[in-house]
Amino acid sequence: MLAAxxxxxxxxxxxxxxxxxxxxxxxxxxxxxxxxxxxxxxxFVILARGIDLSVGSILGIAVVLFAGSMDRLGMAxxxxxxxxxxxxxxxxxxxxxxxxxxxxxIMTLGMLSFVRGLAFIYTGGTPIPINSQQFYxxxxxxxxxxxxxxxxxxxxxxxxGFVLGLTPFGRSVYAIGSNEDAARLSGxxxxxxxxxxxxxxxxxxxxxxxVYASQLSIGTPIAGQGYELDAIAAVVVGGTSLFGGKGSxxxxxxxxxxxxxxxxxxxxxxxxxxxxxxxxxxxxxxxVLIMSRSGRR
Amino acid sequence: xxxxxxLAAAVASLMVSQARADEKLPVTGKTCTELQAFYKTLPFxxxxxxxxGPVKVSGKPSDLTIGFSQxxxxxxxxxxMLAALQAEACRHPNLKLVVLDxxxxxxxxxxxxxxxxxxxxxxxxxxxxxSAALAPAARAVMAANIPLIVMDRDVPTDKTLFIGQxxxxxxxxxxxxxxxxxxxxxxxxxxxxxxxxxxAVDRDQGMKNVLAKYPGIKVxxxxxxxxxRDPAVPLMEDFLTTYPKIDALFSHAEESSWGAExxxxxxxxxxxxxxxxxxxxxxxxxxxxxxxxxQADGNYTPYIADIGLRAAxxxxxxxxxxxxxxxxxxxHELVLPDSPVVTAANADxxxxxxxxxxxxxxxxxxx
Numbered sequence: 020m021l022a023a024x025x026x027x028x029x030x031x032x033x034x035x036x037x038x039x040x041x042x043x044x045x046x047x048x049x050x051x052x053x054x055x056x057x058x059x060x061x062x063f064v065i066l067a068r069g070i071d072l073s074v075g076s077i078l079g080i081a082v083v084l085f086a087g088s089m090d091r092l093g094m095a096x097x098x099x100x101x102x103x104x105x106x107x108x109x110x111x112x113x114x115x116x117x118x119x120x121x122x123x124x125i126m127t128l129g130m131l132s133f134v135r136g137l138a139f140i141y142t143g144g145t146p147i148p149i150n151s152q153q154f155y156x157x158x159x160x161x162x163x164x165x166x167x168x169x170x171x172x173x174x175x176x177x178x179x180g181f182v183l184g185l186t187p188f189g190r191s192v193y194a195i196g197s198n199e200d201a202a203r204l205s206g207x208x209x210x211x212x213x214x215x216x217x218x219x220x221x222x223x224x225x226x227x228x229x230v231y232a233s234q235l236s237i238g239t240p241i242a243g244q245g246y247e248l249d250a251i252a253a254v255v256v257g258g259t260s261l262f263g264g265k266g267s268x269x270x271x272x273x274x275x276x277x278x279x280x281x282x283x284x285x286x287x288x289x290x291x292x293x294x295x296x297x298x299x300x301x302x303x304x305x306x307v308l309i310m311s312r313s314g315r316r
Numbered sequence: 317x318x319x320x321x322x323l324a325a326a327v328a329s330l331m332v333s334q335a336r337a338d339e340k341l342p343v344t345g346k347t348c349t350e351l352q353a354f355y356k357t358l359p360f361x362x363x364x365x366x367x368x369g370p371v372k373v374s375g376k377p378s379d380l381t382i383g384f385s386q387x388x389x390x391x392x393x394x395x396x397m398l399a400a401l402q403a404e405a406c407r408h409p410n411l412k413l414v415v416l417d418x419x420x421x422x423x424x425x426x427x428x429x430x431x432x433x434x435x436x437x438x439x440x441x442x443x444x445x446x447s448a449a450l451a452p453a454a455r456a457v458m459a460a461n462i463p464l465i466v467m468d469r470d471v472p473t474d475k476t477l478f479i480g481q482x483x484x485x486x487x488x489x490x491x492x493x494x495x496x497x498x499x500x501x502x503x504x505x506x507x508x509x510x511x512x513x514x515x516a517v518d519r520d521q522g523m524k525n526v527l528a529k530y531p532g533i534k535v536x537x538x539x540x541x542x543x544x545r546d547p548a549v550p551l552m553e554d555f556l557t558t559y560p561k562i563d564a565l566f567s568h569a570e571e572s573s574w575g576a577e578x579x580x581x582x583x584x585x586x587x588x589x590x591x592x593x594x595x596x597x598x599x600x601x602x603x604x605x606x607x608x609x610x611q612a613d614g615n616y617t618p619y620i621a622d623i624g625l626r627a628a629x630x631x632x633x634x635x636x637x638x639x640x641x642x643x644x645x646x647x648h649e650l651v652l653p654d655s656p657v658v659t660a661a662n663a664d665x666x667x668x669x670x671x672x673x674x675x676x677x678x679x680x681x682x683x
Contacts, residue, residue: 035558042583043557050550143345145392146571148677155680159582235545235575236677241390242546286554292511292540 020258020273023306027277031284038287048169051279053078053227053234055172055272057246058253059179060223062271065254066183067216068196068263069123073112073130074224074250078243079138081105081228086147086238089154101232102225108134109221113214131247138240146239149232158233168230172272175226179268192216196263252299253278256306278302342415343389344399348406355403358619359669360652364626364637368407373632376438381412382628383432384441384621387469388420391543393596393618396671397443397468401621408629422449429453439463439628441621447471447514463631465624469514475647477627477640479620481654483515486595486614487522489657493612494526494533494564494593501532502563505555507541507548507576509568519568519595519614536562541572548575556583562590564611570596573610574677581680597658599667600676606663609679615655618671623650 032039057074064071081101088097108130115126149155160167183189191212194202203209224243231242257274259266281302285295338347346354355361371380382405389395398415405411414437418425422445432440433456440457444450447470454471457464463476470478494504506523509516527533536559539551548567555562556579567573573594580590594601595614604610627650630637640648658666 037557040557043554046550046553046557050553139389144343144389144395145672145674148675150678152678155678159578159680231546234549235578237545237574239545239571241544282550283554286537286539286551287558289537289558292508292538 035287049166052168052172055275056227057250060220061250072127075243075246076134077224078228081225082242083238085232105225109218113217117210117213142240351403370410383437385428397618400619404622404625426453443467483518484522487519490614491523491526504564506538507567511540543569545575548572552576552579564591570601586681598672599670613658
C-alpha cells in the first residue's frame with residue numbers, strides 16, 4: 020500500500036511541478052482530514068465485521084448543532100453538544116446491532132435517513148452561518164506550520180493505532196471480526212465492545228463534523244452527504260478486509276492519502292471533472308484486486 | 317386494541333384543533349399571518365394578478381386542491397420557492413396545497429407526480445429535477461386533463477404553461493460584467509453547479525457565449541462545485557496552487573463562491589484581489605456584493621411559484637394568460653423579465669428583495 024502511494028506521488032510530481040511543494044502537500048493533508056477521520060472510525064467498525072452507513076449523516080447533525088449553538092453559547096458549550104449527539108447516535112446504532120440483533124447494514128441505513136431528517140428539521144433547511152473567529156481558526160489555522168485539521172487527523176490516527184494495537188479492547192475488536200463465536204467463548208464481552216465500536220464511529224463522525232463546520236463556517240443540513248462511501252472506499256483501499264478481522268488504521272490513513280493525492284493531482288493537471296470519477300472508481304477496484312491477489316499468496 | 321383506538325382518536329382531535337388559524341405550514345415553518353407580510357415583498361405579484369379571497373371555478377366543488385412536486389428541499393432556494401407558493405395559497409381560503417419532496421431523485425419525483433394524480437388534485441405544479449426524465453409524468457398529468465404548470469426547469473413535452481427565467485441570458489449578463497471589469501483580457505477559473513444539471517449547463521453556455529467575443533479571456537480550469545460549499549474549497553485550493561495568476565472566478569453558486577473565498581484567504585492570496593462573479597440572488601449574496609466580496613450576483617429568483625399557482629388558477633377558471641407564447645417545446649411559455657445583475661451600483665436597491673433571511677458568511681479576506 021505504501022508502495023502504491025509512493026508510486027502515485029512520484030507520478031504526481033512528474034505530472035505537475037507544483038505538486039511536491041509544501042503548501043500543496045499541506046493542502047492535501049487538510050483536504051483529506053474530514054474523510055480521513057471518518058475512515059478511521061469506519062476502520063474500527065469494519066474490523067469488527069460491521070459497517071456504518073450513517074457516518075455522513077451523523078457528521079451532518081453534529082455540524083448543524085455546532086453551528087446552531089456556537090454563536091449563542093460559545094465554543095465550550097457548543098462542541099460538547101455536537102459530540103453528545105454524535106455519540107448518542109452511535110450508541111443507538113450499537114445497541115440496535117449488538118443487543119437487538121439488527122443487521123449493521125440495515126440499522127445504520129435507517130440511521131442515515133433518520134439523523135439526516137433531524138438535521139433538516141433542526142435547521143429548517145437553511146444553512147446556519149458561524150461567525151466565531153476562534154472557531155474559524157480551529158479549521159483554518161496552523162500549529163507548528165501544519166494545518167490544525169491535519170494535526171487532529173494525525174492525533175486520531177496515533178490514538179486509534181494505540182487502542183487497536185495495544186489494548187485488550189483493540190485486540191478484541193480483531194477477535195470479534197475474525198470469529199464472533201470464538202471471541203464470545205474466550206470471554207470477550209462481544210455485545211458491549213460491538214456497541215463501543217459504533218460509539219467510536221459516532222464520535223469520529225462528530226469530530227469530522229467539527230473540522231467541517233470550523234473549516235467552512237457554515238452549518239448546512241446536507242453536510243457530509245455521501246461521505247460514508249468515501250470513508251468506506253478509503254478503508255478498503257487501505258487494505259482492511261470488509262469481512263472483518265484484518266487491517267489497520269495505518270492502512271486506512273494510507274488509503275485516505277492515496278485517494279486524496281489522486282483527487283489533488285487530477286485537479287492540478289486540470290482533468291475534466293467527468294473523467295475524474297473514472298479514475299477514482301478504477302483506483303478502488305484496482306486496490307481491492309491487488310489486495311485479494313496478495314492475500315491469496 | 318381499544319386503548320390504541322382511543323389514543324389515536326385523542327391524537328387526531330388534538331391535531332384538528334391545532335390545524336387552525338396560525339398553523340405552521342410544512343417545510344417553511346411559516347404561518348399564514350407571516351406569509352401575508354412576506355407576500356408584499358415578492359417581485360412578480362403584478363404578473364397574472366389575482367385578488368385575495370376564495371377562488372370560484374365553475375363545475376368544481378368549492379374547495380380546490382393544488383399539488384406541488386418540488387425537486388427537493390435540500391437547498392434554501394427551493395424552500396424560498398415554496399414560501400412564495402404558500403404565501404399565494406394563504407390568500408385564498410378555499411385552496412389546499414399538497415407538497416411533495418422529490419429528494420432530487422427523478423424516479424421519486426416521477427412517482428410523486430403520479431401520487432398527486434391519484435389523490436385527485438385539481439392542478440399540478442411541477443419543478444422538475446431533470447427535464448427529460450419527468451416527461452412521462454408530465455404526459456400523465458396532461459392526459460388526466462388537469463392544468464400542468466412547470467416552473468424553473470422545463471419538460472420537453474406538452475404543458476399548460478412553463479414559467480422560468482433564462483439561465484443563459486442571466487449568465488450572459490454576469491459574464492458580460494466580468495469581461496468589462498477585466499477589460500477584455502485575463503485568466504479565469506470556473507466552478508460550476510452540479511455537473512450535468514440544466515442550470516449548470518445553461519450558466520456555462522451563457523458564459524461561453526460572452527467569452528466567444530473576448531478571446532483575451534482565458535479559462536484556465538473548470539471544476540464541479542455541486543452548488544455547495546465543501547467541494548469548492550479543495551477545488552479552489554488546487555487552482556491557486558497550479559496558477560500563480562488568476563484574475564477572476566466565475567462560480568455558478570454563491571455557496572461555492574464562499575468556499576472559494578475561504579480557500580483564497582487560507583492560501584494567503586487575498587492580496588491578489590481575485591474578482592468573483594456568481595449567481596443565486598440571495599440577500600446574503602447581495603450584501604456580499606455591496607461589501608465587495610462578489611463583483612456581481614446573477615439575480616435568479618425563487619419567487620416564481622406564486623405566479624405558478626396563479627397561472628394554475630387562471631387555467632382552471634379558463635381565463636386567458638396574458639403574455640404567454642408558443643415556443644420551442646409543446647405548450648406555452650411565460651417569459652419573466654430578467655432581473656438585473658446585482659452589482660455594487662444597484663446592490664442597495666436589491667438587499668431585502670432577494671431570498672433567504674440568513675446573513676452572509678464573514679469574508680475571511682476582510683477581517
